[in-house]
Amino acid sequence: MHEEIKKAIGEHAADLVHQGMHVGLGTGSTAFYFIQSLIEKCKKGLKVKALASSQRSYDQAIKGGIPMLDINQTTSLDIYVDGADEIDPLKRMIKGKGGALVKEKILASMSREMIVIVDQSKLVDHLGKDVLPVEIIPYAYGSTLHHLEKLGYKGTLRKKDDGNLYITENHNYIYDIAFSSPTLHPEKDHEMIRNIPGVVDTGFFFHLAGRVIVGFFDGQIVIRP
Ligand code: A5P
DSSP states (O other), rough: OOOHHHHHHEEEEEEOOOOOOOEEEESSSSHHHHHHHHHHHHHOOOOOOOEEHHHHHHHHHHHOOOOOOOOOOOOOOOEEEEESSSOTTTOOEEEOTTSHHHHHHEEEEEHEEEEEEEEEGGOSSSSSOEEEEEEEOOHHHHHHHHHHHHOOOOOOOOOOOOOOOOOOTTTTTTEEEEOOOOOHHHHHHHHHHHTTTTTESSSSSOOOOOEEEEEEETTEEEEEE
């Protein structure tokens, strides 16, 4: 059921991609369906060029024959399509469960519009229901975590299934902050966390979401402007 919803919203997002567009590809299980649908459209004659927010999405696109842009020769995108872990009524989001938050934020900010594709389970009144991923550099990470904890941001360093620390594509760690209750001041939290030396970025995404395509469990798809 969940997969069908993700597939449907992925296809919906692919319908927003037009001939000649430069497209940013998100990361995650919902973005996967968007990329698949885009591949199908390209096979039928749609011509686009893309940038990917992760190796996974890059590999999927290349395998499907989508021509890719060079990240260092590209300064803007027409559209960026990605999922989210949480989104509130002001279209503020938490992203990064898939570990690609830094590249995702870069592509989202390069893009004329970010299209967010989420199922109903991602809609929240307040952000921080689940964890907030924060990317930190490995150097002196103990001190970075100490700073975070002193400010009250408690969490865990992300690990892989084999027990080793998860390493991002930027060769960093992810610290997943667990709020004791959802935050009422995400901008303030973002600011406080970002100001700690060693922190690369947080999974908060503000002022980036354009249209939001929501898939409801009853099969309805709603586009929020
Ligand atoms: C990847 O780093 C994340 O930001 C994803 O975009 C987010 O976790 C949503 O993923 P799903 O579509 O798999 O829920």
